[in-house]
Amino acid sequence: MSSEYKQDIKELLSFVEYSLKSGVFLVEGFSRCALYDINSGNVYSLDKNAQDVLTGRSKNTNFWKKLVSMGLCTDKNHLEKQILSELEYKPSLQFA
Amino acid sequence: MPPTFQEKSDQVDKIKLTFDQWKAQEKNVHDLGCETCQFIGGEPFLYRGEKGETVLDLAEYAKELGFKFIEIFTNATLLTQDRINRIKNLEINVAVSLYSTDPEVHDKITRTKGSHKKTMEALEMLKEVGVPTRVETILMKQNEESAEETQKLVDEMGFSHRRLDVLRQNGRGDNLNLLPSNKSLLINGIMTSPNFYINKETLSKNLHNNSCLSGKIAITDNGDILPCVFSRDQVVGNIIEKSLSQIMEETKLKNVWKNTKDGVQVCKDCEYRYCCTDCRPSSLGANQNVGEYLTAPYPKCAYNPYEGKWGKGYWKLDLEHKPIYINIMEGGEEINES
Numbered sequence: 001m002s003s004e005y006k007q008d009i010k011e012l013l014s015f016v017e018y019s020l021k022s023g024v025f026l027v028e029g030f031s032r033c034a035l036y037d038i039n040s041g042n043v044y045s046l047d048k049n050a051q052d053v054l055t056g057r058s059k060n061t062n063f064w065k066k067l068v069s070m071g072l073c074t075d076k077n078h079l080e081k082q083i084l085s086e087l088e089y090k091p092s093l094q095f096a
Numbered sequence: 097m098p099p100t101f102q103e104k105s106d107q108v109d110k111i112k113l114t115f116d117q118w119k120a121q122e123k124n125v126h127d128l129g130c131e132t133c134q135f136i137g138g139e140p141f142l143y144r145g146e147k148g149e150t151v152l153d154l155a156e157y158a159k160e161l162g163f164k165f166i167e168i169f170t171n172a173t174l175l176t177q178d179r180i181n182r183i184k185n186l187e188i189n190v191a192v193s194l195y196s197t198d199p200e201v202h203d204k205i206t207r208t209k210g211s212h213k214k215t216m217e218a219l220e221m222l223k224e225v226g227v228p229t230r231v232e233t234i235l236m237k238q239n240e241e242s243a244e245e246t247q248k249l250v251d252e253m254g255f256s257h258r259r260l261d262v263l264r265q266n267g268r269g270d271n272l273n274l275l276p277s278n279k280s281l282l283i284n285g286i287m288t289s290p291n292f293y294i295n296k297e298t299l300s301k302n303l304h305n306n307s308c309l310s311g312k313i314a315i316t317d318n319g320d321i322l323p324c325v326f327s328r329d330q331v332v333g334n335i336i337e338k339s340l341s342q343i344m345e346e347t348k349l350k351n352v353w354k355n356t357k358d359g360v361q362v363c364k365d366c367e368y369r370y371c372c373t374d375c376r377p378s379s380l381g382a383n384q385n386v387g388e389y390l391t392a393p394y395p396k397c398a399y400n401p402y403e404g405k406w407g408k409g410y411w412k413l414d415l416e417h418k419p420i421y422i423n424i425m426e427g428g429e430e431i432n433e434s
Contacts, residue, residue: 009303009370025299029367032404036294036371043292043371047404087300091353093130093344094311 009036011084013054017077018064024072025084026054037072044072111336112317115145119157121315124340131164134191136314136325141174143317152179155188167191172218173211180221190222190229192255196239197246205238223253235260237273240280260284262396264326265381278428282408287372288398289406294371302356302370309376310353313344323352326377330389352376355390362393362411362419366401386413393419409433 010026012019020026023039033051035044052058067073074080113121125133140151151168158166166188183190192215196202199212206212222229231250235243243260250257262276262285263269282288301310314325319336321343322328332352333343343349355376357369366372374394380387382395393411400407400421409423414432421433 023296027367027370029369029401029404030365031402032367034367034371036299038294038296038299041293041295043290043294043368045290045367045404083296087296087303089300089304089310091305091310093125093128093313095132095134096125096130096313096315 009084010055012080012082013056015053015056015059015064016061017075018061018068018073019077019080020054020067020073021071022080022083026051035072040071044070111319113315113319113336115147115149115153117319117336118145118154121319121335121340122154122158122161122163124335125313125315126158126161126163128341128344131162133158133163133165134167134169136169139171139174140168141170141179152182152186155183156186159186159188165189169193171206171211171215172222173208173214175218175221177221180218180225180227183227184225190227192219192222192229192231194219194231194233194246194250195236196233196242197249198239198242201239201242205236219253219255223255229255231255231257233257233260234263235276235280235284236263236269237276237280240276243280243284262378264375264378265384266326266377267328270381270384278424278430281410282398282424286396286398286410288408290368290399292368292371299370304356305353306355306376307357307372307374309355309374313340313349321349323349324377327380327389351390357394359391360394361387361391361413362401363397366399368399372397382410383413386415386417 008028011024013026014020021039023037025036027034027036028051032048033046035046050063053060053063064073068075122133135151135155143151145153155166155168167190168188169191172192194202194215195205202212203209219231233239233243233246239246247257247260262281263274265275276285301307309323312324314322315335316322319334320331321333321335321340323330323332332348333346335343357363357372357374363369375396376389378396379392379394380389383392393413395410395412398407398409407421407423409421411419411421414420423431423433425431
């Protein structure tokens with residue numbers, strides 16, 4: 001049931017001309033995964049099949065097209081900006 | 097920043113901070129960039145300095161230092177018109193505990209006859225004077241029947257409030273007879289369906305830090321530094337022995353602040369781990385003797401990441417320290433699911 005300690009978040013997953021937009025992240029769980037969209041604030045729950053498509057383990061163009069229609073993905077074949085490295089947070093004292 | 101009394105006998109003999117030492121700590125905290133402070137207890141209006149100074153003198157000094165948000169969390173029974181006028185003049189905030197609309201229930205919980213009347217009278221005065229006040233209700237077995245009605249009353253009185261706060265199994269709350277029923281927990285204490293929101297700031301914080309504790313400390317009246325006022329047994333340093341900045345550089349506090357859900361049992365396997373909330377005192381309280389502060393499973397979530405399903409239950413550790421899912425049945429009965 002348990003897995004090892006991990007920090008696992010992926011961005012800019014792509015397939016052919018499709019790519020997740022900047023700010024859309026895949027977070028994998030034990031049996032499902034989630035897409036976090038910091039542009040809209042939405043969090044989407046996906047099953048393992050969707051996870052396989054996003055991570056390139058299987059192919060499903062229709063799924064990528066669906067993500068385009070939801071505003072989570074681009075099909076313009078241009079380079080989206082990586083922002084995961086910008087997600088830094090240095091804690092400072094804020095409440096006592 | 098709680099000028100409070102300690103309940104544990106092993107702490108009775110510790111030296112209490114003097115009024116000047118409290119002021120020095122306020123300055124230290126502010127110098128470290130902190131702009132929000134709260135005075136909480138125990139009951140902060142019981143505090144007396146060596147020359148009779150009160151929590152309002154400490155709040156006034158915090159105001160002088162430039163704290164942007166100052167709040168006193170009180171049961172309000174010691175609030176007088178003069179004190180409320182001074183609070184108003186200081187432009188600070190008040191938070192009040194109200195347990196029930198029913199005076200008998202409230203007084204039974206506070207173990208003080210007449211406390212409900214005093215609290216309600218103080219709330220009227222606070223409203224009359226226009227002091228920014230929130231009124232919070234701790235959900236426990238004794239008030240679960242009237243808790244929602246209490247929040248309705250708070251709304252009608254024009255005060256703000258947060259969600260019902262489930263009693264944590266720490267300190268006085270460490271008593272199974274006080275815990276709300278499972279049925280009540282499912283309604284008010286456990287997240288049973290997804291309700292997440294994410295933005296850049298939250299994700300940045302949750303990827304590297306604890307979503308609740310990061311950036312927070314509590315200072316007790318003997319100078320102990322705690323990561324949370326509900327974590328009395330998690331002392332990370334003492335400001336009589338070391339400076340606050342030293343304590344903040346040490347591993348103990350850093351480990352708490354940096355405790356992400358990647359290290360929490362069950363949560364580490366959940367896809368929502370970077371967008372959800374956490375409460376380490378609740379997690380430890382629900383897993384006493386088997387769990388550890390930084391890793392005990394969060395007991396306020398009904399999601400099962402191993403099955404990818406939202407249920408009606410919660411996670412806890414069994415006697416072998418392994419997570420088990422406790423299903424809550426319609427009548428409130430529990431069934432373990434290993």
